[in-house]
Amino acid sequence: MAASPSTPLTVLPSALLPMVSVVETERADAARNRRRLLEAAQELVAEVGANQVTMEAVAAAAQVGKGTVFRRFGDRVGLMVALLDLNERTNQEAFMFGPPPLGPGAPPRERLVAFGEQRMAFAAEHKDVLLAAEACGSRRYEHPARAVLVLHVSALLREAGVEGDVELLTETLLGYLDVALLAHLRETRDLPAERLSAGWADLVRRVLPA
Amino acid sequence: MAASPSTPLTVLPSALLPMVSVVETERADAARNRRRLLEAAQELVAEVGANQVTMEAVAAAAQVGKGTVFRRFGDRVGLMVALLDLNERTNQEAFMFGPPPLGPGAPPRERLVAFGEQRMAFAAEHKDVLLAAEACGSRRYEHPARAVLVLHVSALLREAGVEGDVELLTETLLGYLDVALLAHLRETRDLPAERLSAGWADLVRRVLPA
DNA sequence: GCACGAAATCGGACCGCGGTCCACTTTGGC
DNA sequence: GCCAAAGTGGACCGCGGTCCGATTTCGTGC
Incomplete structure (x- = not known):
């Protein structure tokens, strides 16, 4: 079992973080290294794809020891999760505070449908990082x-x-919105995106009362 | 990407195999080694748990080279799948040819409910091997x-x-019947088995027409 | 400002395991 | 008995993850 990483900024769901003032202080060099590591990782992922990026390469690109990567992010999955954090945050803000039908204001059924659409689009776009972060x-x-x-779905x-x-x-x-499942249906089973969307709307209809 | 393993006996779903005469011939020594490997693996799993079993240990216990293990089963997952095969076959026969309400004879809704029950019990019993085979x-x-x-569920x-x-x-x-999900709900979220069963029955009710 | 010491952090040598490779051996049809 | 094809095994590789002595940071006393 990996020792729990000291990643206070990503331990909590990022959308909830603005409510917390400062979780923990981080030494200056540690903060700098985290920043450098994330930048390097992002660049490498963009360059060669998420599952071709090795931890050693990230460390080297950030000019940092390998141990530091693991200390910061715990393990490979932790690093990928941190990488996703920014994008996820945007998504989260969209469905929590953004305009309807995704955000508050629309009836819950419409919001759920829109939520599914958003997740499916997100899954399609960031497939490899999402899978690597799993x-x-x-x-x-x-x-x-x-x-x-x-939290969001059950509230709706x-x-x-x-x-x-x-x-x-x-x-x-x-x-239904599982990244791996969606990838499988789209790529291996060749189901078109519209069909997956229709399936989601149908599922929501079946679960919610008329 | 792993080269496709020469495992004719487990490439097809085992319950469908009785219908096929002989898929491929396997050299005598190869067959003997497969048997030895599976026996050794089973024993080791029973001894130390599925995720503590290393491929090297299996090879050693079967008095066989490491390369042979990978040639036979492709990779770790393939070995675990092969290990599950026997148990899965029993299950498959139960819902395909066994007595109602699991097998044919009962109305499809009852069969679906019973099918879920069986899967949940199976998942609880063989959790670690199932997870290792995933x-x-x-x-x-x-x-x-x-x-x-x-195939079975869509037919129903x-x-x-x-x-x-x-x-x-x-x-x-x-x-809903995903092994990892069920394990998470039972163990991490502490939901009792009865609740999961009720949830399954409820889900079937929502999906099937009245 | 400055020296100091404890605590946090760093980094790279090290380990174990999954998976590959390929020269050698065995098998079994002819 | 011959020989092509199938199978074998163990050295080898790369990567994820751990460990621990060296190094940096920063609050404290002066």
């Missing part, structure tokens, strides 16, 4: 960004007055 | 045993006369 096994479900999604379900086990229905809905 | 990324959905499940959905996109509804239902 741990294996059940640890996959402990992804910090996922917690935000769970409750708001829509759905009867039944909201927690489990949330998992079912999010299951 | 590849990362979208490759996870190319698991041969999964194809049988997909069609038989029940569900309107909508059967293929996608099948994926949604199977998503």
Whole structure:
């Protein structure tokens, strides 16, 4: 088991962070190295693709020791999660505070449909980083960004007055939006995006009360 | 990318194999080594747990070179899949040819409910091997045993006369039965098995027409 | 300002394991 | 018995992850 990394800025779902003042102080050199590492990682990912990027290469590109990478981000997955953080934050703000139908203001069903569309687009665009940021096994479900999604979907379900086990229905809905599943359906099974969208709308219709 | 392993006996879903006469001939020494490897692997898994078993240890225990293990099973996941094969076959026979409500004879909705129960029990019992037999990324959905499940569930959905996109509804239902998800819900989120069962029945109710 | 010491941080040698490679051996049809 | 094809095994590689002695940072006392 990896020692828990000292990554205070990404431990909590990023959209919730503005509410917290300062979680922890970080030494100047540590902060500088984190910045350099993230920059280097981003560049390398853009250059050769997420799953071709080795931890050693990131360390070298940031002119930092390998141990530092692991100290900062815990493991490979942690690094990828941190990389996604910025994009995820934009997404999160869109569905939490942005304009309808994604953001507040629209009825929950429309918001859910729009949420699914957004996730599917996001999954298509950042497929490789998202997959690289996904741990294996059940640890996959402990992804910090996922917690935000769970919160959001279950809130919408409750708001829509759905009867039944909201927690489990949330998992079912999010299951449909699983990055790996979507990638499989699109690429291996060759289902067009429109069909996946229609499937999502249909699923929402079946779960929510008329 | 791993070279495709020469594992004719596990390439196809095992429950469908009785219908095929002989897929390919395997040299005597190869067959002997496969048997020895599977025995050794089974023993080691029982001894120290699936994710503590190294490929080298399996090779050593079977008194075989490391390269042979990879030639036979392709990679670690392939070995675990082969290990599961026997148990999966029993399960498959149960829902394909066994007595109702799991097997044919009962109405499709009851069969679906029973199918979910069986999968959840199976997932709970063989959690670690199932997780070890699961590849990362979208490759996870190319698991041969999964194809049988997909076939079965979509057949039941069609038989029940569900309107909508059967293929996608099948994926949604199977998503609920994902081993990693179930493990997460049971262990990390501490949901009792009865609740998961109720959730499954509820989901089936929502998807199938009244 | 400055010296100092504890604590946090760094970095690269090191380890274990999954996976590849290829020269050598075995098999089995002829 | 011959020989092409199939199979073998262990040296080898790359990468993720750990460890620990060396180094830097920064609050403290002066």
